[in-house]
Amino acid sequence: MTELPPFQGLLDEHSRDVLGFLIAAVGPQDAEDCFQETFIAALRGYPKLEDDGNLRGWLLTIAHRKAIDHHRARGRRPLPVAEPPDRAAHDLEPRGGGVWTAVASLPPKQRTAVALRFACDMPHDEIAAALGGSEEAARRNLHEGLKKLREVLT
């Protein structure tokens, strides 16, 4: 039997990242519901998980599936299931105004940085932790993301 780390560790390390993805994927109004669904599903399946080599990827895959369910429930065009969550999600149609559709179309790190900075008011060091890089890189992703948003929206 593999010895899985305490689930609390997954929350500590990856919950910001998952939340950032979901804000961009479904919009800030619906992100928390999807966040709950994601982590409840993860908790349910966790003891049976056989490979704990990429827990972040596992959580993001569940989050992506929950975002798809959410879009389906809202009667929107379903997303292609095979699309890995780390790629730009051009097909995501978040609620909360055109601005969030534009955010969803950003590259993953920029998307997460913008979502966490503005929807969660998160400081740069925490965004860096969520992205798994330096604070400098987090600032750059945020800056690039905003720049692209301005281009897209004007």
Add this chain to the structure above:
Amino acid sequence: MNELERELRMTRVDPAAAIERLRERADRDGLLDVAYATVESPMGTLTVAATPTGLVALGLPNRDPEEVVADLAARVSPRVLEAPGRLDEVRRELDLYFEGRLRDFDLPLDWQLTGGFRRRVLRQTARIPYGRTLSYKQVAKRAGNERAMRAAGSALGSNPIPIVVPCHRVLRTGGALGGYGGGLEMKEALLRLEGALE
């Protein structure tokens, strides 16, 4: 602030609140197999953990909380979450105990981390009254095997719920302190708190 940023800030999401609601829901849905919290005591930080059955483990100050929690994930269930609310009563009774205002803990216990002779020894230990002591030999006898003093000592050393299951009340014949998982200094301090030592 420009128009774009204003629009992005329009709907807020609070990560801490989201995690708190998740904890509540996990508990409601029966997915919180082990809830843990830390409790500050005059002797240092204690780690306490409960299953739906009751208090399952108490880590003394010389054990790193992370190590205690990882051990629980391996031995009980990996569905472990920090959930201080689930341990309010444990914290309350421990606080009173360290203030000298509580003599008998009244907490449901989960004995799953111990079994067989060890569990019998610990159950007998749980019955030693506040401020009183027994010898390893006496405890072994009460557990059904007077000659198993060594096994009794090792059972006490493996006590998953010290303080609440008061293994500090077991001494060598003649009154020497014997051993203690949290260090002899702590054993002495607990006995002094209970008035069992001069």
